[in-house]
């Protein structure tokens with residue numbers, strides 16, 4: 001739900017509606033995408049979703065429709081299929097694009113860099129070429145705090161030099177460069193680069209949420225699966241960092257706050273050509289153990305865990321300087337870690353296997369049966 005956050009900055013409230021626009025959301029059936037579709041519809045916009053469903057389920061859109069009473073047009077399209085991308089723009093009068101679609105697992109990107117560069121970069125180029133051809137030149141891009149790399153002091157500030165240290169992060173950085181060059185070459189483009197910190201939580205209805213395929217890489221979905229009985233215990237990656245409790249600190253942000261940040265950015269660039277970048281974070285760090293305790297409070301019972309060795313590539317701590325988004329967009333986070341955990345748990349408790357009604361059959365079983 002969009003709330004007025006911006007009185008203190010004098011900027012028009014986020015929910016100050018611009019005229020109804022038709023927004024194309026790539027990756028709109030995913031975790032952040034589906035929450036953003038909901039925020040866009042609540043703000044009065046029409047939505048078209050393009051997604052290849054490689055990491056998500058169309059069920060998320062059906063549930064968003066339940067919640068908003070509005071239906072987004074859906075196209076099962078892969079961005080690397082340029083003619084199919086063009087066809088979506090032929091079919092709809094798109095006013096602006098919010099671009100989430102892409103592969104996003106850091107560890108996987110190290111194993112499969114070619115798949116990451118092909119999908120994320122070529123897919124984005126196809127999208128931008130189709131936009132340009134159809135005179136659609138407003139885009140909000142889903143970037144990531146991972147572009148800050150491992151050498152910047154905290155809190156991270158938008159003007160800092162960036163330098164990701166993994167292929168996934170480098171695709172985000174290169175897409176930022178592509179969009180910056182495009183905006184600098186052609187002032188008809190309106191571009192927002194949003195650098196997320198750690199999105200967690202779920203819509204308070206408990207009907208949509210994070211549904212990772214396979215073993216979750218990220219902390220909170222893993223904790224949630226332990227709490228619901230799908231995993232034995234949480235492995236805490238490192239208890240010997242130079243932090244108050246020895247576990248690593250991150251800037252967690254509620255996914256509904258994050259989604260609202262996209263609507264605020266869309267409103268901001270509507271009348272402003274050029275390229276701008278904003279951190280979307282709370283500006284505060286929370287440790288692994290602090291998050292675990294919050295989740296235990298939400299569940300009402302202890303969650304088993306074991307402190308093990310550090311995970312390769314992890315940083316001890318990082319969080320955002322979130323002042324630019326407040327000053328420019330009138331946007332700041334409204335929910336704390338306890339609320340994130342309460343909402344995440346409600347989603348997980350009500351949907352133990354995510355959007356699958358029952359436990360998905362393990363691939364191995366299918367092979368074993370000689371299928």
Ligand code: WQD
Nearest residue numbers: 106144146198217218219222235236237248250288311314
């Ligand atoms: C958070 C903390 C782990 C799992 C990643 C990507 C980033 C962005 C968000 C896309 C770390 C610890 C985790 C577990 C643990 N994704 N942890 N046990 O690594 O900060 O960021 O996701 O944009 O690009 O890098 O998030 O949730 O994986 O880890 O102890 O089972 O939790 O070591 O300290 P991360 P995370």
